């Protein structure tokens with residue numbers, strides 16, 4: 001819901017100042033539409049329906065994974081695709097993964113989103129509307145900005161959305177913004193943001209040579225500068241930065257690289273999250289990685305193979321030996337291309353999946 005438009009509409013109609021708050025409270029608590037807002041005059045409800053779309057996004061497709069993960073493909077009013085994911089865990093946690101942009105202008109070689117066309121930055125309302133969609137299905141308590149897009153390229157709208165999430169049930173402490181290390185945005189985030197929002201860094205390599213090879217953004221903002229900025233954040237907030245590290249077979253997963261990573265990060269500022277690589281077949285998802293000619297493909301049709309389990313364990317062990325906190329990410333929703341790096345707005349395999357509610 002476009003809250004500015006809501007306020008403007010109510011003001012133009014001469015409504016009392018508390019009306020906007022009433023509407024927002026219903027909406028944030030998961031009301032399915034204006035019709036349910038029983039403390040609003042009936043005529044007003046009807047008028048709002050016509051004047052202020054209940055959501056800035058429309059749902060185009062939705063699928064549910066065998067593990068209960070739900071992936072939703074939305075469209076903006078001007079036709080851009082946006083994906084978001086709801087993850088339900090056995091301990092009751094309900095975590096949202098939202099997008100900050102339609103597509104992504106960066107071209108990280110292992111990520112499906114980077115291979116689709118970049119659309120535009122999303123507005124704060126379009127970001128919050130992703131969360132509200134899932135709030136109408138279930139209570140939610142965590143949110144990660146790990147969907148499509150680079151949040152630090154759209155920081156103002158991202159922070160505008162974050163400001164509204166507590167009303168939806170997601171506190172700042174349970175909100176995580178993930179970045180490739182886009183320095184201008186990251187610097188502003190560290191300097192200006194006084195809320196206890198968690199920061200995550202997509203690092204994926206312990207040295208500049210390799211990182212530049214798999215993430216072009218590293219040519220612009222090298223590791224040392226980005227890591228220094230993250231340390232500054234930890235010193236200011238006393239909260240560790242999460243380092244995301246996707247495990248690519250034979251690329252970044254050797255014990256030596258684990259030791260180099262431990263050396264780079266040290267014990268006190270970071271917590272490493274090893275991510276099993278989620279394959280996405282370039283050929284099947286529309287023209288996806290066709291944008292990158294002359295790139296070798298693996299047997300599975302992707303650019304990479306994921307590291308085998310033992311390789312991930314050995315890598316983890318090296319970090320533990322160096323006393324660097326480390327966990328391995330639980331993969332969710334892989335069967336519906338809802339897992340990390342698989343969001344590309346091109347639903348393809350419908351095998352083993354069911355529409356939500358079926």
Ligand code: SAH
Pocket residue numbers: 108110111112145146147148149150151178179180200201202244246275276277278279280340341342
């Ligand atoms: N642009 C931001 C937000 C997206 S977060 C960022 O990169 O941090 C999405 C996370 O999934 C990132 O850590 C990304 O590197 C990771 N990822 C991308 N492709 C992946 C894949 N195929 N398998 C597993 N993780 C992947």
